[in-house]
Amino acid sequence: EVQLLESGGGLVQPGGSLRLSCAASGFTFSTYAMSWVRQAPGKGLEWVSSISGSGSTTYYADSVKGRFTISRDNSKNTLSLQVNSLRAEDTAVYYCARLSFGSYFNPFDPWGQGTLVTVSS
C-alpha cells in the first residue's frame, strides 16, 4: 500500500523556520516526482513546490520562492520542505503528494494526511 506520512509541523513565530518531512512507503520512491500542497484554514488548495524523482529539478510557487526549499533523500524515501522566513499567511496544513504517474504533468495521488504549520506570535 502506498503511504505518505508528514511530520514536522508546529507553532512558530513570524520570521521563524521549520523543516517538514514526508516518509514514503509502498512504491519505488526515486521514480516519482513529489510535491507539497498547502491549505490555509477554511481555504482551498495551493500548490507550493515540486521536485523530480532524481532531485535534479525543482519548482516553487511565487509566494514561497526564495524562502522554501524542497529536497529529497531517495536512500531514505523521504521528502523534505525547509520553510524559512515564515509569515502569518503561511499558516496552513501542508500536504505531501505524489505525482501519480511519475512525472510532472500528472495529478496528485495519493496525498499524505498533512501537517499543520501555524505562524503566530
Place this chain on the structure above:
Amino acid sequence: EIVMTQSPATLSVSPGERATLSCRASQSVSSNLAWYQQKPGQAPRLLIYGASTRATGIPARFSGSGSGTEFTLTISSLQSEDFAVYYCQQYNDWPPSTFGQGTRLEIK
C-alpha cells in the same frame, strides 16, 4: 498562470439525486484536468484524471467530461458519503499547477 473557476460555490442536492459541478479554465488545458474530493479533516482524494478517467477504486456514479476550457463532474444518485468539497486542478501548464476554489456539495 491558468486560473480555474468552479461553479457553483455551494450546491444543495438531495440524496439519490444527481449533482453537476462545473470547472472552467482561463485557457485551454486540453484534457489535463483532475477532480478531487475532500471531506472535513481529511486529505484530498483523486477522483478523476484526464478529464474523464476514474481513479482506482472510485465508484461508477462519478463521471467527468469536457476538454479545453470547460469541464463537468457529475455524481449520479448521491450517497451520504458524497457530501464533501470538490476541487478541480489543471496539470497541463505548470508551474504552477492550479486548483479551482472548490464547490461545497451539501445535503438539501
